[in-house]
Amino acid sequence: MNLAEIETFLTIVNTKSITKTADLLFLSQPTVSHRLTSLENELGFSLVIRNKGHKQVELTPKGMDFIILAERWMSLWKETLELQHNQEQLLLNIGCTDSLNIAVFIPLYDKILIDYPHLDLSIQSHHSSELYGMLSEHNIDIGFVYHQLHYKNIISEKLFEEKLYLVQSEHPTVEKPIVHTDELDPTKELFLSWDDNFQIWHDRWLSSVSRPHISADTITLLDRLWKNADTWMIAPESVIHELSRYRKIYVSELKNPAPNRICYKIKHKYPKTTSKRAVELFEEILEQLLHLERKEIPIGEIWGGQ
Numbered sequence: 001m002n003l004a005e006i007e008t009f010l011t012i013v014n015t016k017s018i019t020k021t022a023d024l025l026f027l028s029q030p031t032v033s034h035r036l037t038s039l040e041n042e043l044g045f046s047l048v049i050r051n052k053g054h055k056q057v058e059l060t061p062k063g064m065d066f067i068i069l070a071e072r073w074m075s076l077w078k079e080t081l082e083l084q085h086n087q088e089q090l091l092l093n094i095g096c097t098d099s100l101n102i103a104v105f106i107p108l109y110d111k112i113l114i115d116y117p118h119l120d121l122s123i124q125s126h127h128s129s130e131l132y133g134m135l136s137e138h139n140i141d142i143g144f145v146y147h148q149l150h151y152k153n154i155i156s157e158k159l160f161e162e163k164l165y166l167v168q169s170e171h172p173t174v175e176k177p178i179v180h181t182d183e184l185d186p187t188k189e190l191f192l193s194w195d196d197n198f199q200i201w202h203d204r205w206l207s208s209v210s211r212p213h214i215s216a217d218t219i220t221l222l223d224r225l226w227k228n229a230d231t232w233m234i235a236p237e238s239v240i241h242e243l244s245r246y247r248k249i250y251v252s253e254l255k256n257p258a259p260n261r262i263c264y265k266i267k268h269k270y271p272k273t274t275s276k277r278a279v280e281l282f283e284e285i286l287e288q289l290l291h292l293e294r295k296e297i298p299i300g301e302i303w304g305g306q
Contacts, residue, residue: 003077005039006070008032009047010137013067016056068153072270075138092278093122095131095140098218099194100263103242105144108289112282119278125218128195135268141275142282143266146195153269160290162237164198164258170248170302171229177300180255186210190222190233197259202234205256219243236261240297244304251297 011021012032022029040047047063059067096105101123112119126134128145135143136151148156166179174183184206191212193199206212213231216222219239223246226233234254235243243249271279 001039001042001073003074005035005042006073006077008035009039010067010070010074012036012048012057013059013070014133016058018057068270071137071153075268075270075272078138078272089118089120090275090278090281091120091122092142092275092282093124093140094282095124095126095134095143097128097131097144097146098125098220099192099236099239100144101125102219103238104263108286111285111289116281116285119281132266135266138268138272141268141272141279145264145266146261148264154266155269156264156266159263159265161260161262163260164194164234164236164254165240165297165299166232166252166254167235167240167243168232168250168252169226169229170250170305172250172252173230173232174252175250175300177252178255179252181205184232185230186212188213188228188231190226190231191215192217192219192222192233192235194236194261198234198261201258223247234258237294237297241295246305248302248305250302251299253299 008021008025008027011024012018015021015024018029018032018036021027022032025032036047043066045062046060047066049058049060051058109121109123112121124134124140128147129149131140131143131145132149132151132154134140135154144159145156166174166184168174173185173188176183186206186209189206189212191202191214193202214222214225216225219235219242222233223243226247240249240251267279
């Protein structure tokens with residue numbers, strides 16, 4: 001059993017295709033098949049079901065069970081490589097959604113950079129579903145997501161939840177502290193899908209009427225594109241506080257409220273030994289941040305932009 005065989009097997013798991021695996025690893029299809037067969041011979045059992053004419057590769061029950069072992073094997077290999085580098089400097093690979101990185105964790109990163117110079121950060125922004133896959137393969141050490149997915153090797157824990165509000169410019173078209181979505185012009189909406197529950201709620205109350213004026217997948221882009229005074233958006237508390245740093249806004253509660261957005265912390269069931277201390281340190285600092293009192297959002301008044 002060697003690194004090449006394990007890497008080939010895990011790539012097949014992800015692509016479900018010998019052809020795509022060969023393309024990704026820059027190998028010929030016979031080489032991929034040979035590596036897989038060699039690994040099966042060493043293990044003493046089949047990893048895939050070989051059915052002619054099937055486009056997708058299907059794993060055997062033992063093949064499914066072997067995924068976790070293969071991932072742990074790859075993790076140990078990566079840890080061995082990391083041991084060759086600087087031992088005094090800790091490295092933490094963090095994966096977050098864009099809105100979490102921008103609107104929630106910036107103060108946390110600032111504190112780490114100032115107070116913990118021995119801790120290096122590698123920060124990546126991805127969609128929640130992508131972060132589960134990255135954590136499963138040990139490409140990140142800890143993740144923060146807005147969806148709970150079931151992975152055998154991943155532990156998820158609720159971190160916090162936050163309310164969503166209607167946000168308008170300093171010249172609101174509906175100047176009321178409590179607003180129903182029926183009172184809004186859907187063609188003036190700035191839209192970002194905060195999570196699956198919000199998307200379902202949005203489809204019910206808004207998408208059936210008209211499509212948004214602008215849809216984006218990052219709050220930075222949405223903020224930069226917010227040019228017209230008559231546009232509006234529905235956003236969670238943390239994002240509203242971030243927006244208020246740069247512009248004056250008018251915030252209202254929703255008469256037909258969107259479901260709260262829940263953030264989950266995800267960690268690997270078999271973490272890398274080399275990142276264990278870095279994760280523990282990060283969680284200690286994060287706990288301090290979460291215990292700070294949240295600023296209240298002024299409702300029915302113009303504020304921000306200072």
